Amino acid sequence: MKILTGNDLKTGAVVWWTGQDWSLHVEDAVDVGDQADTILAREEAARRVNASYAIDAERDADGGVRPAHIKDRIRALGPTVRPDLTLKPADPDAGNWVI
Amino acid sequence: MYRYDHYDQAMVDARVEEFRDQTRRRLEGKLTEDQFKPLRLQNGLYLQLHAYMLRVAVPYGTLNSAQMHVLADIADKYDRGYGHFTTRQNIQYNWIRLEDAPDILADLATVEMHAIQTSGNCIRNISSDQYAGATADELVDPRPYAELLRQWSSFHPEFLTLPRKFKICVIASETDRAAMKLHDIGIRIVRNEAGELGAAFYAGGGMGRTPMIAPCIREFVPLDQLITYSEACLRVYNRYGRRDNKYKARIKILVHELGKDEYARQVEEEFAHLQTQGIEPPIAELERIKTYFADPPFEAGLPDDLDRSDPDFAVWLDRNTHPHKQPGYAIAVISLKPVGGIPGDASAAQIHLMADLAKEYSFDELRVTHAQNIVLPHVRKADLHALWRRLEEAGLATPNLDRIGDIIACPGLDYCSLANARSIPVAQKISKRFAETGKDEELGELKLKISGCINACGHHHAGHIGILGVDKKGTENYQLLLGGCEGDDTSLGKITGPGFDEDGIVNAVEKATDVYLARREEGERFLDTYRRIGMEPFKEALYG
Numbered sequence: 001m002k003i004l005t006g007n008d009l010k011t012g013a014v015v016w017w018t019g020q021d022w023s024l025h026v027e028d029a030v031d032v033g034d035q036a037d038t039i040l041a042r043e044e045a046a047r048r049v050n051a052s053y054a055i056d057a058e059r060d061a062d063g064g065v066r067p068a069h070i071k072d073r074i075r076a077l078g079p080t081v082r083p084d085l086t087l088k089p090a091d092p093d094a095g096n097w098v099i
Numbered sequence: 100m101y102r103y104d105h106y107d108q109a110m111v112d113a114r115v116e117e118f119r120d121q122t123r124r125r126l127e128g129k130l131t132e133d134q135f136k137p138l139r140l141q142n143g144l145y146l147q148l149h150a151y152m153l154r155v156a157v158p159y160g161t162l163n164s165a166q167m168h169v170l171a172d173i174a175d176k177y178d179r180g181y182g183h184f185t186t187r188q189n190i191q192y193n194w195i196r197l198e199d200a201p202d203i204l205a206d207l208a209t210v211e212m213h214a215i216q217t218s219g220n221c222i223r224n225i226s227s228d229q230y231a232g233a234t235a236d237e238l239v240d241p242r243p244y245a246e247l248l249r250q251w252s253s254f255h256p257e258f259l260t261l262p263r264k265f266k267i268c269v270i271a272s273e274t275d276r277a278a279m280k281l282h283d284i285g286i287r288i289v290r291n292e293a294g295e296l297g298a299a300f301y302a303g304g305g306m307g308r309t310p311m312i313a314p315c316i317r318e319f320v321p322l323d324q325l326i327t328y329s330e331a332c333l334r335v336y337n338r339y340g341r342r343d344n345k346y347k348a349r350i351k352i353l354v355h356e357l358g359k360d361e362y363a364r365q366v367e368e369e370f371a372h373l374q375t376q377g378i379e380p381p382i383a384e385l386e387r388i389k390t391y392f393a394d395p396p397f398e399a400g401l402p403d404d405l406d407r408s409d410p411d412f413a414v415w416l417d418r419n420t421h422p423h424k425q426p427g428y429a430i431a432v433i434s435l436k437p438v439g440g441i442p443g444d445a446s447a448a449q450i451h452l453m454a455d456l457a458k459e460y461s462f463d464e465l466r467v468t469h470a471q472n473i474v475l476p477h478v479r480k481a482d483l484h485a486l487w488r489r490l491e492e493a494g495l496a497t498p499n500l501d502r503i504g505d506i507i508a509c510p511g512l513d514y515c516s517l518a519n520a521r522s523i524p525v526a527q528k529i530s531k532r533f534a535e536t537g538k539d540e541e542l543g544e545l546k547l548k549i550s551g552c553i554n555a556c557g558h559h560h561a562g563h564i565g566i567l568g569v570d571k572k573g574t575e576n577y578q579l580l581l582g583g584c585e586g587d588d589t590s591l592g593k594i595t596g597p598g599f600d601e602d603g604i605v606n607a608v609e610k611a612t613d614v615y616l617a618r619r620e621e622g623e624r625f626l627d628t629y630r631r632i633g634m635e636p637f638k639e640a641l642y643g
Binding site for chain 2: 007009014044050070
């Protein structure tokens with residue numbers, strides 16, 4: 001699947017395209033098919049996202065979304081060396097998802 | 100240390116307001132990202148993996164406690180409670196909001212700090228010896244010359260759009276503690292046979308994808324021509340450095356392709372021309388700057404005796420202090436490399452504490468080292484034990500300076516958008532492995548440096564053991580290098596062979612150190628043994 005990501009203009013936070021808006025959570029990302037360029041151009045122009053791009057991803061067995069490249073998995077979770085600063089600070093195994 | 104005059108402060112204040120306006124226009128949609136990006140980068144604001152990252156300049160690594168407190172306050176107020184000290188003697192914050200950036204710059208300006216020229220193709224923060232002004236082995240304090248260069252290079256209109264970034268280092272001792280020959284220009288203050296002070300210029304060094312050791316292009320430049328000669332070096336580079344290929348745009352490529360002699364000849368030609376233009380600042384300006392770097396009021400007649408009865412303190416003393424030029428004083432190094440910790444990171448509380456300790460024990464002065472540690476340059480020996488106790492309580496007394504646990508590591512793929520692999524987890528695993536096995540005790544001096552990509556922010560080329568993270572078909576892979584060195588006998592590490600995965604590289608480092616322990620001769624460091632026996636025994640252990 002193709003999903004869209006970027007950074008929030010004001011905060012710099014990593015965000016994912018949900019089909020209608022941008023979410024902090026990669027599991028909210030939707031497959032945009034061949035619409036990536038159109039959506040990104042519109043959203044960048046509206047200043048809803050910054051430095052956006054399309055990436056390959058796949059659905060986990062449990063329905064979650066897993067970016068194909070480790071860099072985007074780290075973006076999705078947070079720094080593996082600071083679990084307390086990730087989106088899942090209470091999950092000690094969250095880092096395994098990245099690797 | 101140097102204090103801003105009216106012009107310095109006015110320039111920095113004006114830049115804050117300019118950036119505030121630029122940021123407002125970006126947030127209102129009046130500037131596109133393409134228009135705004137070069138403006139934010141000129142103010143040290145990058146967009147990294149998780150957020151904006153702000154890199155704050157620490158000129159030649161020197162800070163006072165008020166500045167250090169503001170750095171801690173920024174970590175608390177605008178970031179997530181910590182900062183990362185870098186290999187350019189700067190500090191970075193990883194979780195900055197764009198809308199806060201102008202306020203942060205305004206806070207920095209209140210203590211004569213900024214983030215100008217910490218990014219972009221300009222002359223970056225001037226680096227220097229972290230022991231400058233304190234060590235017993237220097238000719239003079241190099242920082243007045245670094246400050247003069249800072250003033251010359253700040254907003255220099257001719258050098259704000261160089262072919263690539265440009266890094267200058269100034270030292271004034273025989274011992275190079277600042278990787279001087281691995282800079283675009285390295286300057287060593289020297290004395291000639293007539294007893295006059297001058298500057299030896301080294302040009303075309305650097306790490307990155309094409310590491311080069313800078314050759315000496317002039318052995319003596321009179322100090323009253325320091326700026327003119329520097330300008331000549333930059334002009335030749337600015338004129339002929341490649342702009343068609345960013346990977347070949349650094350001065351090292353120009354010096355290499357022209358040859359050192361031809362580059363030096365062209366610089367001499369430009370130098371002769373510039374000497375007719377009267378661009379050198381009056382020597383009175385240098386003298387004015389020097390007054391800011393006068394010695395603090397050291398007490399005379401202090402004893403050099405130390406009570407070494409506490410064995411843990413004695414170990415820290417032996418490893419983390421350095422001789423001072425003033426009897427009764429020592430230079431103390433605070434390791435930001437706790438076992439299993441993140442190299443260079445310090446919490447806001449730790450930064451505040453180091454500021455307090457500088458005020459209390461070190462004439463209000465601190466230094467950031469390129470090895471990502473903090474120095475208290477002027478500590479009375481009689482105060483060392485009390486200082487150590489305070490550091491120990493805060494987890495800042497790890498006695499590992501220049502040992503295998505004192506790892507330089509770039510932020511790597513955990514934070515950096517350029518990285519191909521994570522650096523920090525590898526550093527943590529190595530640090531833990533050697534602490535757990537106790538081998539760190541046996542190894543002595545061993546400088547290990549890790550970069551998460553070929554840009555070499557972690558100085559892997561200059562590590563006795565270097566590690567380079569690469570992307571191998573979407574997975575992290577780590578190459579091992581041996582034999583690098585950043586000091587007087589600068590050398591570049593050589594790759595051992597095929598790379599390793601994350602656990603494999605930790606094992607490989609241990610195997611390499613086992614070869615050293617088995618083969619070393621009396622008094623040899625890891626580097627010495629490697630240079631004596633060569634790569635083959637290590638390759639045999641790693642791949643045989």
